Amino acid sequence: MKINVFNIVTFFSIGLFILSCKNNHDNDLAIIEESSVNSASEIESKVNKLLSEMTLEEKIGQMNQYTGFWDVTGPTPTEGNQALKYEHLKKGLVGSMINVTGTENVRAIQKIAVEETRLGIPLIIGFDVVHGFKTLSPIPLAESASWDMEAIELSAKVAAKEAAASGINWTFAPMVDISRDARWGRVMEGAGEDPYLGSKIAYARVKGFQGDDLTSKETIAACAKHFAAYGFAESGKDYNTVDIGTSTLYNVIFPPFIAAKNAGVRTFMNSFNEINGVPATGSAFLQRDILKNQWDFDGFVVSDWGSITEMIAHRQAKDGTQAAEIAANAGSDMDMESHLYVAELANLVQEGKVKESLIDDAVRRILRVKFELGLFEDPYKYCDEAYEKDVVGSKEIHDAVLDVAKKSIVLLKNENGLLPLKKEGQKIALIGALANDKTSPLGNWRIGADDETAVSVLEGMQNYQGNTLFFEKGADFVTGQTVFARELDINTTDKSGFNKAIAAATKADIVVMVLGEHGYQSGEGRSRSELGLPGVQQELLEAVYKANPNIVLVLNNGRPLAITWADEHIPAIVEAWQLGTQSGNAIAQVLYGDYNPSGKLPMTFPRSVGQVPIYYNTKSTGRPNIPSPGEVFWSHYTDISNAPLYAFGHGLSYTTFSYSNLKVNKVSQDKIEVSVSLTNTGTVKGKEVAQLYLRDDYASVTRPVKELKGFELVELNPNESKTITFLLTEKELGFYNNQGEFVVEPGDFTVFVGGSSLAELEAKFELE
Numbered sequence: 230m231k232i233n234v235f236n237i238v239t240f241f242s243i244g245l246f247i248l249s250c251k252n253n254h255d256n257d258l259a260i261i262e263e264s265s266v267n268s269a270s271e272i273e274s275k276v277n278k279l280l281s282e283m284t285l286e287e288k289i290g291q292m293n294q295y296t297g298f299w300d301v302t303g304p305t306p307t308e309g310n311q312a313l314k315y316e317h318l319k320k321g322l323v324g325s326m327i328n329v330t331g332t333e334n335v336r337a338i339q340k341i342a343v344e345e346t347r348l349g350i351p352l353i354i355g356f357d358v359v360h361g362f363k364t365l366s367p368i369p370l371a372e373s374a375s376w377d378m379e380a381i382e383l384s385a386k387v388a389a390k391e392a393a394a395s396g397i398n399w400t401f402a403p404m405v406d407i408s409r410d411a412r413w414g415r416v417m418e419g420a421g422e423d424p425y426l427g428s429k430i431a432y433a434r435v436k437g438f439q440g441d442d443l444t445s446k447e448t449i450a451a452c453a454k455h456f457a458a459y460g461f462a463e464s465g466k467d468y469n470t471v472d473i474g475t476s477t478l479y480n481v482i483f484p485p486f487i488a489a490k491n492a493g494v495r496t497f498m499n500s501f502n503e504i505n506g507v508p509a510t511g512s513a514f515l516q517r518d519i520l521k522n523q524w525d526f527d528g529f530v531v532s533d534w535g536s537i538t539e540m541i542a543h544r545q546a547k548d549g550t551q552a553a554e555i556a557a558n559a560g561s562d563m564d565m566e567s568h569l570y571v572a573e574l575a576n577l578v579q580e581g582k583v584k585e586s587l588i589d590d591a592v593r594r595i596l597r598v599k600f601e602l603g604l605f606e607d608p609y610k611y612c613d614e615a616y617e618k619d620v621v622g623s624k625e626i627h628d629a630v631l632d633v634a635k636k637s638i639v640l641l642k643n644e645n646g647l648l649p650l651k652k653e654g655q656k657i658a659l660i661g662a663l664a665n666d667k668t669s670p671l672g673n674w675r676i677g678a679d680d681e682t683a684v685s686v687l688e689g690m691q692n693y694q695g696n697t698l699f700f701e702k703g704a705d706f707v708t709g710q711t712v713f714a715r716e717l718d719i720n721t722t723d724k725s726g727f728n729k730a731i732a733a734a735t736k737a738d739i740v741v742m743v744l745g746e747h748g749y750q751s752g753e754g755r756s757r758s759e760l761g762l763p764g765v766q767q768e769l770l771e772a773v774y775k776a777n778p779n780i781v782l783v784l785n786n787g788r789p790l791a792i793t794w795a796d797e798h799i800p801a802i803v804e805a806w807q808l809g810t811q812s813g814n815a816i817a818q819v820l821y822g823d824y825n826p827s828g829k830l831p832m833t834f835p836r837s838v839g840q841v842p843i844y845y846n847t848k849s850t851g852r853p854n855i856p857s858p859g860e861v862f863w864s865h866y867t868d869i870s871n872a873p874l875y876a877f878g879h880g881l882s883y884t885t886f887s888y889s890n891l892k893v894n895k896v897s898q899d900k901i902e903v904s905v906s907l908t909n910t911g912t913v914k915g916k917e918v919a920q921l922y923l924r925d926d927y928a929s930v931t932r933p934v935k936e937l938k939g940f941e942l943v944e945l946n947p948n949e950s951k952t953i954t955f956l957l958t959e960k961e962l963g964f965y966n967n968q969g970e971f972v973v974e975p976g977d978f979t980v981f982v983g984g985s986s987l988a989e990l991e992a993k994f995e996l997e
Contacts, residue, residue: 272600276593279348285575285585287348288592290322292563293571294355294531297329301337321346322571324595325399325531325563327355330677335396336612343608351608353599355531358400358438358449359418359674360384362392363621364810365683366630367637368672368751368787369404369434371806373420373831374880375636376918377942378433385437387629390447392677394620396611398602399450401498401531403434405485406455409842411832412465414755417673417787417807419460421831422844422877424481425937428488435492443495444603446610453489455500455533457515458482462502465841466756471502476930478504479965487524495528495598499561501536508543510536511552516560529562529594537567549573557583562591627811634815639804639828640881647781647801649822649883650739653695658737659687660730660773661744661766662706663785669706670812672787673752682810686743686783689813693821699737703730703769706747717749719764727772734777741820743783744770748807751787760791760838767794774798783816789834789875796874804828822883827916827942829880829985833873840869845877845986846933853934878920878937878985884911884947888919888983893992899973901957901994905982909945916944921955922988923962926977930966935981955982962996 267275280288295318298311306312317323318341329338335354342352360366366384375381385403392400404418407427420427431453438451458478462469473482486497497520500509509515510532520526537556538549546552553573556564564570577583603610620626640648650657663669663686670683687700704726709718734740744766750757761767771794774780781801784790795802803826805816818824835843852863865871890906907919921939925932939955957980963973975996981988 267600272597275600275605276596279350279596280589280593283348283592285578285588287321288588289570289574290317290320291324291350291592291595292574292588293317293323294325294327294563294565295323296327296566297334301329301334317571318342319345321348321350323352324350325353325355327565328676329354330356330395330397332394332396332612332614332617336609339608339612350596351599351604353399353450353595353602353604354397354611355399355401356392356397357402357674357676358388358392358397359402359404360672361388361630361675361809362395362397362677363679364391364626364630365671365675365678367634367806367808368417368674369419370417370421370787370831371637371808372633373426373430374639374804374806374828375633376426376829376831376940377633377636378429380633380636381430382433382437383629384633385434386440387626389438389440389449391621391626393446393449393611394613394617395677396617397449398604398611399452399496400438401452401454402438403431403451403489404454405431405489406458406460406500407481407485408460409844410460410462410465411760411789411835411841412756412758412838413460413462414467414751414757414788415460415753416789416832417751418753420485422833423831423846423937424484426831426940427485431485431489432492435489435494439493439495443601444606446613446616450495450598450602451489452496452498452531453486453494454498455509456486456497456520456530457500457509458504459500459502459509467754468501471504473504475967475969476965479969483519490524490526495601497526497528497530498533499530499536501533501539503543508536508540508545510561511540511545511555511559513559521560527594528598529591530560531563532556532561532565532567534565535567537561537564537569550577553577554582557587557591562594630809631811631814634808634811635818635824637806637808637828638815638819638826639830639879640826640883641802641804641875641879642796642800643881643883644800647739647779648803648820650781650820651696652693652821655696655738656736657690657696657698658730658733658740658777659690659698659700660703660733660740660742660769662702662704663745663747664741664743665700665702666706669748670785670807671809672748672807673755675748678810684811684813686741686813686816689815689817690741690820692814692817699733701730701733702726703773704765706764717747721764724765724768727769730769730773731776734773737777738779740773740777740780741783742770742773742780743785745785745790746787748787757788758838760789760835760841762790762792770795770799781820783820789830789832791835791837791874793836793874804830825883825913825915827880827882827918829878829918829920830875831877833877834875836872836874837869839866840873843873845873846936848931849934876985876987878918879987880918880985882911882915882917884909884913884915886910886915886917886945886984888990891982891990891992893980893994895994896956898997899959899962901962903939903955903957903980903982903992904952905990906950906952907943907945908950909947912947914944914946916942917984918942919953920983920985920988922981922986923957924979924981925964925974926979928964928974928976930964932964935986937986
């Protein structure tokens with residue numbers, strides 16, 4: 230038996246009985262439930278009954294979300310905004326709190342909501358568990374490079390377990406925004422440029438966070454964000470305007486959100502941007518017409534931080550009152566830190582500007598998720614301090630994040646077999662400030678983690694003691710840092726350490742240089758106009774190259790970089806991203822060959838920032854190819870190739886693979902079977918992500934030159950072959966027209982199979 234914490238005189242059909250009076254409220258009674266197993270219909274019955282007992286103000290309170298505002302173990306606030314928030318909490322006018330962590334703090338907050346308010350409705354506790362809580366997995370873009378759905382789901386699963394053990398029951402993840410612009414800082418938080426891959430990853434992450442049982446104390450509710458089109462901000466500048474067509478909206482942006490919904494995601498978050506002239510927070514088209522009506526989503530929508538207030542700056546609303554009116558009518562159910570719903574909605578309802586039925590709909594959705602989480606049965610289920618100590622930082626979690634970190638590494642280039650490194654008899658110079666950095670590898674979204682907790686590359690390589698290893702940073706990465714604002718003062722002038730780095734390189738057999746971006750150079754609000762190596766790093770790389778060209782360049786970064794000089798000169802390049810807590814161990818194991826890299830790029834790498842946005846699934850245009858030698862009137866740049874530096878899906882291995890015997894078999898009118906032989910033609914065991922791309926040769930709406938429509942991660946021994954079979958159904962063969970209708974049209978198709986989006990093995994078929 231578990232105590233149900235809201236106080237209503239009622240009797241549920243599954244057998245509830247009155248326990249005792251609470252806080253001397255007339256007829257307010259606590260209830261004990263004989264069963265904690267709630268069917269959907271039982272939850273709906275409970276939600277409706279509770280809703281009928283709520284005042285308008287209490288309903289609106291459920292739509293109000295505050296961030297943590299005082300030290301709950303200290304004195305309570307008595308003045309100012311904090312005192313007002315505290316008073317709202319005690320009156321039951323807060324439905325959710327964020328950025329309150331640790332079982333002791335969460336219990337104290339929850340106790341106020343449960344034991345000091347009239348109805349005792351528990352809070353839902355949210356936090357940005359983006360790629361881990363205290364123990365961090367790689368940034369999401371890096372995880373996406375694994376193309377390994379089981380590893381990605383496990384990463385989300387252990388993140389949920391650690392967060393839940395610390396009192397959290399809701400994460401603002403996964404971010405499923407598709408983006409083609411590496412200048413946008415938040416590409417680090419998503420799955421890259423492709424809607425098919427992004428949809429698979431969205432599904433896996435939701436399943437990882439939520440599992441099969443939301444009442445489990447090891448799972449948390451997930452949130453698909455940002456709805457919608459946030460990743461298409463003009464010029465890659467965060468919070469900027471979005472202006473796209475219907476075809477892009479339905480075929481590129483919506484699919485990962487649909488996948489998240491199909492995975493059972495319980496919440497959506499709207500986005501900061503406008504779309505079609507309307508801020509997403511105030512878009513009834515997105516939130517009511519599409520999400521809640523067409524897609525039949527029955528969870529709730531939370532605004533992004535302050536985005537309801539920001540509709541004033543967008544110049545859609547003249548003041549906070551109108552902003553609250555627009556957002557509530559549009560379907561934004563919960564107000565994150567705008568403080569407008571709790572201040573304005575009651576009057577708006579009384580004035581007839583917002584229907585109370587819309588308030589009821591929003592509150593019903595919020596209560597539904599709280600029941601699904603089991604918070605009414607046990608509001609303190611996430612507040613077990615002993616369990617918290619056992620779970621947080623456990624070996625299980627560290628093993629999982631190390632596993633996905635290794636799988637996320639992409640080998641971009643490896644001339645002359647420079648990698649893997651020999652394990653003995655070599656002198657290795659390790660150069661670069663990032664090589665000894667224990668904070669930057671944690672990435673940007675690491676607000677639950679502690680600084681200096683990542684394993685550095687230096688520490689990882691020191692585990693291999695057969696070689697002589699010496700380290701020189703070469704140059705400081707930053708000259709100062711404002712921690713709260715996370716503003717970095719990048720070193721652009723100090724080269725005083727160059728000579729030591731050059732001397733180390735001169736006496737080394739192999740040089741390993743760890744260069745790239747600091748973890749705080751990507752993420753929200755961190756757009757960049759340039760995509761090269763920041764600061765003096767490019768000069769350091771060139772100086773060391775002159776002393777010793779046998780360089781392995783290890784990139785730590787949160788976005789694709791334009792590294793054309795490195796590609797032309799450096800023999801081995803490893804894309805190691807920001808890999809989280811176990812970063813250095815993962816990198817060292819790959820460099821020394823204890824793990825054979827298998828990652829593939831989820832975003833295209835440009836030759837120059839001038840190519841951005843650059844992506845593989847482009848449209849053909851009317852002048853796609855050179856008509857004749859010397860001709861200039863076609864779609865191109867005059868000073869650089871159209872081709873990317875590294876294509877979407879690219880990634881090498883310490884072995885080699887070949888594709889052959891591509892066959893297409895028409896199983897039925899709407900089912901096409903494609904098979905191909907994959908062979909490991911190298912000398913070591915390895916994994917390959919075999920990728921299938923499809924082109925609809927002619928359609929009523931122009932289609933991309935190719936689109937990813939299938940992939941399989943295959944492990945093969947040397948000389949081993951395997952026949953891989955892909956099945957194309959209506960889902961893969963069709964597309965959305967400009968009315969948002971999914972259609973499958975007859976005609977000619979071309980299928981491509983290979984190890985990247987440059988796949989050249991092709992075959993044709995026809996749909997009648």
